[in-house]
Amino acid sequence: MIESYAVLLVAALAVVAVVWLAVERIATGRLAVRDRVLVNLQTGDAVTGVLWSRRGRLVVIRDAAVMSPGQREPRPVDGDVIVDRDQVAFVQRVGG
Incomplete structure (x- = not known):
């Protein structure tokens, strides 16, 4: 039971990390481009x-x-x- 919670926690942290990196890349990727x-x-x-x-x-x-x-x-x-x-x-x- 505890092992399944640990797996879910690791998966949730991985999803959060991927979303965070994607948002950061999108937000900073266009900063001043074409200026x-x-x-x-x-x-x-x-x-x-x-x-x-x-x-x-x-x-x-x-x-x-x-x-x-x-x-x-x-x-x-x-x-x-x-x-x-x-x-x-x-x-x-x-x-x-």
């Missing part, structure tokens, strides 16, 4: 552009330009810029 952002990197450089997607540990920026400390104008970059989240200090939404 113009400034991604500040741990190195002090920054990337500005449109946050196109977040795929696992990667952040994809389109229509990107790179800015370095002391540089007056951003340098346009061909193609998408892909940044690992470990390299991101913080992200700012800039406009709209």
Whole structure:
């Protein structure tokens, strides 16, 4: 009898954990996606552009330009810029 309650408890906790992770992923998965952002990197450089997607540990920026400390104008970059989240200090939404 106690064993069946233990199994039910473990199953209920597993369901709660799965639902929690799904809600968290949905809620944070679209945060600022398709908005113009400034991604500040741990190195002090920054990337500005449109946050196109977040795929696992990667952040994809389109229509990107790179800015370095002391540089007056951003340098346009061909193609998408892909940044690992470990390299991101913080992200700012800039406009709209």
